Amino acid sequence: MYRTFFRTLLPLLLIVALAACAPPTQPPAEAPAEAAAPEVPPTPTPIVTEFGAGQLQLSYWHGLTGADGVTMQAMVEQFVADNPDISVRVEAMAWETYWDKLLTSMVAGSPPDIFILHEFLTQGYARQGVLRPSGDLYVSGGGSLPDEDFKPQLLERLDYEGVRYGVPLDNLGWGVWINRDLFEAAGLDPDTPPTGEAELLEAARLLTVDANGLHPNEEGFDANQVVQWGFAVNNPTNTFQSVLWQYGGDIFAGDDSLLDEEPALATLQFLTDLIYVENVSPPPSGFDALQAFGAGQLAILPYGTWGLNFMRDSDVNWDVWPMIQIGPAQPAARMSSHVLHLPATAEGERLEASKRLITYLSDNGYTWATSGQVPARFSVQEQLDPEELRAVIVFAESFNAQGRIETPHPLKQELNAAWQPEVNGAWNNVATPEEALRTANERVQDILDRYASE
Amino acid sequence: MHTSYTPDQPTARPGTWKDWRWYFGNFLFVVPFLTLFIVFTLAPIFYSIYMSLFDWEILARSPRFIGLGNYADLLNDSLWWLSLRNTIYFAFLTAAGNAIFALAVALSVNQPIRGRDYFRVLFYAPVVLSVAVMGIILGWILNTQFGVLNYLLMWTGMPAVPWLSSPRLVIPMLSVATIWWTFGFPMLIYLAGLQNIPETYYEAARIDGANAVQLLRYITLPLLRPIIMFVAITQLISHFKIFGQPYIMTEGGPGRASFMVIMYLYQTGWRFYRMGYGSAIAIGLALVILFFTLLQLRFFGAGADEAN
Numbered sequence: 001m002y003r004t005f006f007r008t009l010l011p012l013l014l015i016v017a018l019a020a021c022a023p024p025t026q027p028p029a030e031a032p033a034e035a036a037a038p039e040v041p042p043t044p045t046p047i048v049t050e051f052g053a054g055q056l057q058l059s060y061w062h063g064l065t066g067a068d069g070v071t072m073q074a075m076v077e078q079f080v081a082d083n084p085d086i087s088v089r090v091e092a093m094a095w096e097t098y099w100d101k102l103l104t105s106m107v108a109g110s111p112p113d114i115f116i117l118h119e120f121l122t123q124g125y126a127r128q129g130v131l132r133p134s135g136d137l138y139v140s141g142g143g144s145l146p147d148e149d150f151k152p153q154l155l156e157r158l159d160y161e162g163v164r165y166g167v168p169l170d171n172l173g174w175g176v177w178i179n180r181d182l183f184e185a186a187g188l189d190p191d192t193p194p195t196g197e198a199e200l201l202e203a204a205r206l207l208t209v210d211a212n213g214l215h216p217n218e219e220g221f222d223a224n225q226v227v228q229w230g231f232a233v234n235n236p237t238n239t240f241q242s243v244l245w246q247y248g249g250d251i252f253a254g255d256d257s258l259l260d261e262e263p264a265l266a267t268l269q270f271l272t273d274l275i276y277v278e279n280v281s282p283p284p285s286g287f288d289a290l291q292a293f294g295a296g297q298l299a300i301l302p303y304g305t306w307g308l309n310f311m312r313d314s315d316v317n318w319d320v321w322p323m324i325q326i327g328p329a330q331p332a333a334r335m336s337s338h339v340l341h342l343p344a345t346a347e348g349e350r351l352e353a354s355k356r357l358i359t360y361l362s363d364n365g366y367t368w369a370t371s372g373q374v375p376a377r378f379s380v381q382e383q384l385d386p387e388e389l390r391a392v393i394v395f396a397e398s399f400n401a402q403g404r405i406e407t408p409h410p411l412k413q414e415l416n417a418a419w420q421p422e423v424n425g426a427w428n429n430v431a432t433p434e435e436a437l438r439t440a441n442e443r444v445q446d447i448l449d450r451y452a453s454e
Numbered sequence: 455m456h457t458s459y460t461p462d463q464p465t466a467r468p469g470t471w472k473d474w475r476w477y478f479g480n481f482l483f484v485v486p487f488l489t490l491f492i493v494f495t496l497a498p499i500f501y502s503i504y505m506s507l508f509d510w511e512i513l514a515r516s517p518r519f520i521g522l523g524n525y526a527d528l529l530n531d532s533l534w535w536l537s538l539r540n541t542i543y544f545a546f547l548t549a550a551g552n553a554i555f556a557l558a559v560a561l562s563v564n565q566p567i568r569g570r571d572y573f574r575v576l577f578y579a580p581v582v583l584s585v586a587v588m589g590i591i592l593g594w595i596l597n598t599q600f601g602v603l604n605y606l607l608m609w610t611g612m613p614a615v616p617w618l619s620s621p622r623l624v625i626p627m628l629s630v631a632t633i634w635w636t637f638g639f640p641m642l643i644y645l646a647g648l649q650n651i652p653e654t655y656y657e658a659a660r661i662d663g664a665n666a667v668q669l670l671r672y673i674t675l676p677l678l679r680p681i682i683m684f685v686a687i688t689q690l691i692s693h694f695k696i697f698g699q700p701y702i703m704t705e706g707g708p709g710r711a712s713f714m715v716i717m718y719l720y721q722t723g724w725r726f727y728r729m730g731y732g733s734a735i736a737i738g739l740a741l742v743i744l745f746f747t748l749l750q751l752r753f754f755g756a757g758a759d760e761a762n
Contacts (some may be wrong), residue, residue: 128513286598286619295521
């Protein structure tokens, strides 16, 4: 009996183990549409690449590992062809790995000659004394980069205690990608973005369809069997902040958290209601909005400039809008920037060579624009070909008109990590919008208070 | 009285120069390990205790001594308590699940059945995976939208289950994933313990009419008690240090539903550069682990006394 018992148990365990490992070889004939992921081939970026044979070798680190990384490699390759005395070792790694490695290299006193930080990190790094001021690369400091060719608010964010750090490579940020075919099938005009809560809601209802072809405002709609979503509430950093600014709010101002104020609650309540009351958006956790868009199962995707190559590789008849205005106060779209930096230890001929590379990358922003990112220089933006780079032009115009950069703070990363999971929690039904914002407000205020007391 | 096994072996307490030479020779053999242990384990432990007494930003040139300030902040830090609660829940769930599941599998593959060695290797195999590989594989399987598990469920007409995106399910599912990944090691420990139980005990019990459940209850489990204690303690310590699984599979979400202490430590030290506070979190977690380990020792120790 003892052996019989275990002889029965063993095959069962084996089946469980194998079932966990083995995907089905044949898709079921009537499998629901949600289960099919689109096949969009990724464009790999080599982790380490050495360009040129010049005796002076620079190290250049960044986290551009997608299709934009390949464009960056091509730019560096062209730079060493034009500057044969310099060779460049480019190390591209996922941002998460990149931050660890960059920090470690700085602690060890051996940072790369050039590296990229997002604009909102600049003050934090400058505060630690690990960045070299870059004012001398601009015309105002004796260099060649015209100051007025950059977005003034962006340059302001690169100032810490009156000193400018870094050179913006691009303006990246948030907008809306749409599936034109789904709009036309729903009887909507894909060239007319909705404005305001009511218009967005109406469009999203028409674009959300369940397995029986019903919309969320129709009797019998099954929220558990949605085959096509109208909208995707996702990404606290970009969607929440953009809409919050549209409602006239912000995360904090000075030493005060503003997440307990009405604009924050109105923003979070509306976006959360799109998921749980209106049923026009799925909860974001576990839902890959980009893949769903690529599979034709999502009509309106708030997403960034970096989505261009994904869209090009997909079969979707896509188009791009500036970030739609949902809140009543003003249009706003979160934008940021990849900023090229020099370490505080840079000196001598390596420093001069590094400056040449940074200036070259800035001057050749058009090539960078082919990756989907908006070049930071206005003069380059004006040259963009509407046929080839319409999406980049739409984003460029959007950022110039309504682009907004996060309020700077030396503890920016910590502040963002304090409120973003709480907003995500509300969107995933972990807490109500009021509870989430109360917690987020307390955490943000704690950090602001700690900084103020230092 | 001088007791020795060989003419060259010294006394238990070295007294003569000859004795010291003998001991010194032996110490030389452990020097390589001891050096590495001191440099990479012991010194960092003491250094992190030292760091925890400072407001120590990793890139700052001059850390500021604040005494026990970081520990006082820790006691009032809601994120510390939230992550600790999640970690304790996960650690106990996984350690208990692992201890029971590994024992069940060990009992199975200890039977004289055909292909026994093959099964042992098969069940041990997931242990050799790195956490990144395991996290990606299980993340795919459990993905709400495109996961294999939901694919099969929906094929049978059942609704998709938000395995990793439900705040109630996420820690149990991380636990299941971790058990699948790690149960091979305790299974091996159990197997070693089971093979040390003389077959004669079972034969005698069978002659007396004992059934399978009685054999398990009155012979196997009591004689495995030290092994179970070892597994329970090491598993609990191990799972208190969870990091890779939620970092890769859930990023601590949804919300902060799977946000663990080591994630908080990593974030504090490597994203916010606050090494002093990060060290205080590490020391805090070590004290919590120590507390639960002592509790376990007391629990199992009392049980062992009763058994004796």
